[in-house]
Amino acid sequence: MSVIKRHEAFTNFFQILHPLVAGKLSLLRQQQTDHKLFRELVHEITLLLGYEATQNLSTNTVEIQTPMEKCMAPFLAGPSPVILPILRAGVGMVDALLTLMPQAKVGHIGLFRDEKTLKPEGYYFKIPEDSDKRHFYVCDPMLATGGSAIRAVNTLKKHQVKSITFICLLAAPEGLKAFFDEHPDVPIYSASLDRCLNSKGYICPGLGDAGDRMFGTL
Ligand code: PRP
Numbered sequence: 001m002s003v004i005k006r007h008e009a010f011t012n013f014f015q016i017l018h019p020l021v022a023g024k025l026s027l028l029r030q031q032q033t034d035h036k037l038f039r040e041l042v043h044e045i046t047l048l049l050g051y052e053a054t055q056n057l058s059t060n061t062v063e064i065q066t067p068m069e070k071c072m073a074p075f076l077a078g079p080s081p082v083i084l085p086i087l088r089a090g091v092g093m094v095d096a097l098l099t100l101m102p103q104a105k106v107g108h109i110g111l112f113r114d115e116k117t118l119k120p121e122g123y124y125f126k127i128p129e130d131s132d133k134r135h136f137y138v139c140d141p142m143l144a145t146g147g148s149a150i151r152a153v154n155t156l157k158k159h160q161v162k163s164i165t166f167i168c169l170l171a172a173p174e175g176l177k178a179f180f181d182e183h184p185d186v187p188i189y190s191a192s193l194d195r196c197l198n199s200k201g202y203i204c205p206g207l208g209d210a211g212d213r214m215f216g217t218l
């Protein structure tokens, strides 16, 4: 189990403190890290964050037969959860979460920030029909102003989704405040709480534009 740092101002924010996470995140931030390594690091960090973010998954105990004897053993309880990446950059976190939860379903929400207003514009949304019964893991590497995260969770709640966890790699304090003002019930798991946003709404020290770095569209 990693050390999980709680912040006084954000009681539902869980920062995973682990040397593997910290070291990989430093490589991810470096300007010279190319898109191949960037994708690999996002995958590896998401595996480590996902392990912690899924600790409340429920299990059912079933009797099994081992080669030695019968015993009661826990299995993950249904219905399977849904992973919801925020396009584009959240896509880079999906395979890691599917590695942890191979039975999960995958929804998609397409959002991009208007460069001037910094408000999210929606262009796609698809989730399973019975989503009201499932837990959602919303993923996006970056929580900056919080606008995209808030919009994604608002959209899920409008579709009767009741149980949501948000996983990101970096969060800015301004975005966390905005997010928890609207959604105090949704826990956020992250590798870092960065210092602040700059005048263009980028996280500092941050890692730049996550989507562009991940997909090589710089
Ligand atoms: C980035 C990032 C988040 C959003 C965070 O995506 O992946 O979705 O910005 O910013 P916010 O907290 O201020 O809303 P972007 O809108 O650049 O779209 P892209 O992934 O398609 O590049």
Ligand code: URA
Binding pocket: 142, 144, 201, 202, 203, 204, 206, 207, 208, 209, 210, 211
């Ligand atoms: N989106 C990004 O990709 N990076 C930031 O720093 C802020 C928003």
